[in-house]
Amino acid sequence: MPHGSRLGPHPAGIGACTRRLIGYETRDPAGAPGRIHESDFMSDLRFDVLTIGNAIVDILARIEDDLLAREGVAKGMMRLVDGAQSAALYDRIGPAIEASGGSAANTAAGVASLGLRAAYFGKVADDALGRIYRHDIRAQGVHYETAALVGGAPTATSIILISPDGERTMNTHLGACHALSPDDIDEDVVAGSAVTYVEGYLWDPPLAKDACRKAFALAHASGRKTAITLSDSFCVDRYRGEFLDLMRSGTVDIVFANDSELKALYETSDRASAIEALRADCAIGIVTLGAEGAVALRGTETAPAPAFPIDRIEDLTGAGDQFAAGFLAGLARDLPLAEAVRLGCLCGTEVIGHVGPRPATSLKDLAAQTGFRL
Ligand SMILES: Nc1ncnc2c1ncn2[C@@H]1O[C@H](COP(=O)(O)OP(=O)(O)OP(=O)(O)O)[C@@H](O)[C@H]1O
Numbered sequence: 266m267p268h269g270s271r272l273g274p275h276p277a278g279i280g281a282c283t284r285r286l287i288g289y290e291t292r293d294p295a296g297a298p299g300r301i302h303e304s305d306f307m308s309d310l311r312f313d314v315l316t317i318g319n320a321i322v323d324i325l326a327r328i329e330d331d332l333l334a335r336e337g338v339a340k341g342m343m344r345l346v347d348g349a350q351s352a353a354l355y356d357r358i359g360p361a362i363e364a365s366g367g368s369a370a371n372t373a374a375g376v377a378s379l380g381l382r383a384a385y386f387g388k389v390a391d392d393a394l395g396r397i398y399r400h401d402i403r404a405q406g407v408h409y410e411t412a413a414l415v416g417g418a419p420t421a422t423s424i425i426l427i428s429p430d431g432e433r434t435m436n437t438h439l440g441a442c443h444a445l446s447p448d449d450i451d452e453d454v455v456a457g458s459a460v461t462y463v464e465g466y467l468w469d470p471p472l473a474k475d476a477c478r479k480a481f482a483l484a485h486a487s488g489r490k491t492a493i494t495l496s497d498s499f500c501v502d503r504y505r506g507e508f509l510d511l512m513r514s515g516t517v518d519i520v521f522a523n524d525s526e527l528k529a530l531y532e533t534s535d536r537a538s539a540i541e542a543l544r545a546d547c548a549i550g551i552v553t554l555g556a557e558g559a560v561a562l563r564g565t566e567t568a569p570a571p572a573f574p575i576d577r578i579e580d581l582t583g584a585g586d587q588f589a590a591g592f593l594a595g596l597a598r599d600l601p602l603a604e605a606v607r608l609g610c611l612c613g614t615e616v617i618g619h620v621g622p623r624p625a626t627s628l629k630d631l632a633a634q635t636g637f638r639l
């Protein structure tokens with residue numbers, strides 16, 4: 266299929282597509298884009314973005330890099346650990362900060378912080394951390410109704426080691442996330458969401474990929490869009506064939522990768538050729554490039570944006586997650602592609618200025634102060 270043709274003749278983004286498919290226009294007479302109109306309710310479009318992911322409580326601690334060498338973990342990666350390994354590592358770190366996390370949940374929180382409508386599916390246990398997690402994501406304005414796991418593994422945690430340069434290395438105990446299954450996919454929510462976005466990390470627990478495939482099929486059957494983040498270069502190494510198949514079969518429309526995930530996907534060290542391969546394999550591809558900003562690809566269109574300057578990087582946890590929030594919100598609001606990338610960069614910059622994976626300020630206000638009209 267030619268690039269971009271899955272998005273139809275008006276390559277104006279998710280919001281535009283959805284509105285076209287359901288036959289209404291949201292620009293008000295004054296021309297302000299993206300207002301929620303009565304027609305939204307008539308159309309059954311309930312959410313701008315639905316995300317699905319591993320529901321994880323982050324345990325964030327500053328470390329010196331020699332701890333990574335002693336632990337035998339590569340800086341910047343996510344490694345899976347069991348309960349005993351997690352407990353042993355916890356004993357070896359200094360004081361920590363606990364915060365609700367999980368890559369796709371962080372993105373949903375970012376979308377809500379931007380003032381858009383977000384929903385989330387992810388599995389916690391019926392335990393203290395699970396109750397905190399549920400409170401936090403709802404308090405952040407995200408629709409979250411996934412049933413908690415009763416009588417099984419505990420709520421997932423990730424011990425996130427923050428290096429002096431802000432890079433984060435994650436040690437994730439998936440716990441209750443192993444129980445996420447197709448039964449947790451609320452069909453009405455998928456059908457009522459303009460885009461369903463999942464994290465590649467979901468290919469680790471056994472049934473979650475089936476849940477994703479079910480959600481993707483429902484989304485497309487309802488005329489909605491689908492998206493995935495490749496999550497981590499080691500995750501790409503584990504599931505390269507399946508990720509490429511999702512892209513080349515048209516199961517996912519929008520693909521997010523950072524530089525190392527992109528190169529891992531195409532097994533090359535050459536960014537330029539990998540970018541062209543990504544362009545050919547999906548309707549919209551986005552590559553985040555840390556301090557170099559990011560670039561989006563849609564058919565023959567290439568839309569780069571520089572990173573916003575930042576005085577001091579405190580913690581890189583969640584940079585890609587918040588980038589995705591800004592970019593998806595930009596598409597939902599019909600921003601030009603380069604502006605959606607720029608909004609993604611703005612959201613990425615906010616989260617690296619403090620410890621923790623979710624916004625510490627209103628992204629809606631930050632976007633308005635920076636000149637975005639959402
Ligand atoms: N050093 C930096 N300076 C300025 N902006 C940055 C920096 N690092 C990240 N960002 C912003 O955050 C966005 C996402 O960062 P990055 O490309 O590192 O994603 P990522 O590797 O997926 O992040 P993470 O895995 O830590 O969530 C970038 O496109 C950029 O806008």
Ligand SMILES: O=C(O)C(=O)C[C@H](O)[C@H](O)CO
Nearest residue numbers: 321366367368423582583622
């Ligand atoms: O920093 C990242 O890449 C993240 O995706 C953040 C973590 O996944 C998340 O908060 C872990 O629970």
